[in-house]
Amino acid sequence: MQIALIKVIMVSKAILGITVIIALSSVVIFNNNSATAERDWNECVTKYDSKWGSHCKNCAMDGDTYKVMLRNTCTENIDVLCCVQEKYKNWKCYTHNNLAAQDTLYGYACQGNGKYLVWAKKAGDKQIKFPTVQEVNADYTD
The missing domain is CATH 1.20.5 (Single alpha-helices involved in coiled-coils or other helix-helix interfaces)
Structure with a gap:
């Protein structure tokens, strides 16, 4: 038992x-x-280079041009908003959709001050909205 x-x-x-x-x-x-x-998709975006004074067909003068070059270092595709600040404090913003792994993008300012901002999200995510240029200019004045 x-x-x-x-x-x-x-x-x-x-x-x-x-x-x-x-x-x-x-x-x-x-x-x-x-x-x-x-996941913080912003971690997927890495700056790999920047240049001052490089030629830009959209700028009247090249001397003050600032160009930042970024890469998607993740394995998933992402959507990216890149904003580059002009020396008079306004931002120029560029959206790049469906950026594949290891693909690159650049943002520029014709009269740049060397500052840039980046937002990223999973490619095609409709729930997350990037800020508008007006919101970026209002929220990032320095």
């Missing part, structure tokens, strides 16, 4: 242990999915 009781206790402990393992696995899987959903 004692042997049967010991076997029942051991089976109960084994079932409890398996239940705990399954519960913990669910928490880990849930947390990993949440981390993916809350």
